[in-house]
Amino acid sequence: MNFKSHHRAEELLLSETAGEITRAESEWLHQHLDNCPACKDRSRQWQPVLQSLKAFQVQVSPELIRSTKQAVHNRAQELQDSRPGDLLFWSAAASSWIWILWSASWLWSILDRLGNSLRLPAWTWQMAFGFWWLLPAVAVAVVLSLHREQQRSAAESGIPFQSFQEEG
Amino acid sequence: MMTVAEPITLNQESENQELARALRRRDTEVLDRLIERYQYRLLRYLTTLTRDRPTAEDLFQETWIRVVERGGQYNGRHRFEAWLFAIARNLAIDRIRQQKVSIGWDEWADEVSGEKSIPTAARTAAPLEDFMQNEQRTHIQQALNELPAGYREVLVLRFLEELALEEISGVIHAPLSTVKSRIYRGLDLLREKMEGAVL
Numbered sequence: 001m002n003f004k005s006h007h008r009a010e011e012l013l014l015s016e017t018a019g020e021i022t023r024a025e026s027e028w029l030h031q032h033l034d035n036c037p038a039c040k041d042r043s044r045q046w047q048p049v050l051q052s053l054k055a056f057q058v059q060v061s062p063e064l065i066r067s068t069k070q071a072v073h074n075r076a077q078e079l080q081d082s083r084p085g086d087l088l089f090w091s092a093a094a095s096s097w098i099w100i101l102w103s104a105s106w107l108w109s110i111l112d113r114l115g116n117s118l119r120l121p122a123w124t125w126q127m128a129f130g131f132w133w134l135l136p137a138v139a140v141a142v143v144l145s146l147h148r149e150q151q152r153s154a155a156e157s158g159i160p161f162q163s164f165q166e167e168g
Numbered sequence: 169m170m171t172v173a174e175p176i177t178l179n180q181e182s183e184n185q186e187l188a189r190a191l192r193r194r195d196t197e198v199l200d201r202l203i204e205r206y207q208y209r210l211l212r213y214l215t216t217l218t219r220d221r222p223t224a225e226d227l228f229q230e231t232w233i234r235v236v237e238r239g240g241q242y243n244g245r246h247r248f249e250a251w252l253f254a255i256a257r258n259l260a261i262d263r264i265r266q267q268k269v270s271i272g273w274d275e276w277a278d279e280v281s282g283e284k285s286i287p288t289a290a291r292t293a294a295p296l297e298d299f300m301q302n303e304q305r306t307h308i309q310q311a312l313n314e315l316p317a318g319y320r321e322v323l324v325l326r327f328l329e330e331l332a333l334e335e336i337s338g339v340i341h342a343p344l345s346t347v348k349s350r351i352y353r354g355l356d357l358l359r360e361k362m363e364g365a366v367l
Contacts, residue, residue, distance in 0.1 A: 048362070068232050
């Protein structure tokens with residue numbers, strides 16, 4: 001018997017307890033144990049420990065399971081709800097920017113003509129044009145605040161947001 | 169008794185893939201089933217790791233919330249339980265660091281948890297047998313509690329949760345050789361503790 005075979009026997013003993021041993025390995029192990037008192041002794045010493053270990057259980061209270069499921073459902077719902085919010089935000093941002101870019105040249109000429117006909121100083125209608133660029137942010141803020149308000153009233157009334165949306 | 173290793177079947181692999189898809193879409197029905205399926209194993213692991221039942225219960229809930237949040241990261245190529253225990257372990261380590269109190273992670277235990285382990289399934293054993301079983305469980309829990317966390321953890325993962333050595337290595341982020349040596353040393357220490365205890 002050499003050190004290597006003792007080491008292999010130790011490894012296989014552990015594998016055997018977890019059911020991860022092949023037939024050939026098992027045959028080798030039992031042959032080794034028959035001829036090696038040291039390993040056989042070790043195996044014998046480990047057996048009661050392993051049996052006791054496997055008998056170790058804990059009790060789980062139904063309340064823990066119930067509250068965990070509830071917490072998991074709530075979190076899943078929160079994550080689900082935040083998704084339409086994101087989609088809404090980016091859709092609102094994209095559409096308002098497209099609208100602004102498309103309408104900018106028209107607006108410039110309309111404001112120019114209007115300014116001239118009303119004999120307004122150029123900076124007044126140019127400032128109005130500048131404010132036009134704030135509209136995307138305003139539009140997105142309005143859409144999002146309406147969305148949040150819907151969510152809040154749904155949560156307060158205890159109606160899931162999904163059904164609230166369907167009803168609305 | 170001879171046991172023969174079973175290779176991971178295609179069926180198991182497709183089950184894992186299906187599970188990964190369910191976790192990605194945060195399917196609450198699947199999550200409920202998982203919570204029920206792993207309730208004993210996860211709580212047992214956390215209880216052994218922290219040696220504190222309220223902390224373990226807290227972490228139990230946090231682990232499942234993390235599963236919901238990070239469900240998309242489970243790729244289905246490995247067993248779900250290995251991923252689950254890795255999440256639980258990381259949360260436990262974070263908690264230990266936050267609380268800055270020792271719950272036996274780095275040192276030998278001086279105190280023994282007063283918590284008694286109770287069998288899970290309804291049993292019809294005779295009172296004396298019942299008493300002996302409870303005594304044995306208390307005894308093993310006390311012996312486990314007295315082990316350093318590093319040994320305690322690998323023994324639980326290996327012999328209670330039945331993770332493969334490679335999976336344990338992945339969960340605790342340690343080389344395979346370290347896992348093996350901790351198991352050998354842990355078993356020897358546990359045996360010494362159990363033999364040394366008053367019966």
